[in-house]
Amino acid sequence: MIILNLRGIKESVTILAPIFLLFIITHIILLGYGIFSQASVVSTHVNQFSTGLGGDLQVIGLFGILAIFLRAFS
Numbered sequence: 753m754i755i756l757n758l759r760g761i762k763e764s765v766t767i768l769a770p771i772f773l774l775f776i777i778t779h780i781i782l783l784g785y786g787i788f789s790q791a792s793v794v795s796t797h798v799n800q801f802s803t804g805l806g807g808d809l810q811v812i813g814l815f816g817i818l819a820i821f822l823r824a825f826s
Contacts, residue, residue, distance in 0.1 A: 790797075808817055 805817075812820075
């Protein structure tokens with residue numbers, strides 16, 4: 753009985769594999785386009801981020817920033 757069940761899983765994976773691969777490929781293409789199209793302004797974004805992070809560290813500290821991240825991703 754277990755072997756029949758495993759065979760069914762294998763067959764369903766074969767059917768879904770092309771859909772999953774298409775999903776992965778389209779995400780790689782879209783992420784690559786998004787990153788490379790904004791490559792000219794990366795330094796500006798990095799400078800703005802570091803300035804903002806420095807100000808936030810002075811105001812609420814590292815623990816406060818970590819608490820915000822934990823709350824955002826919980």
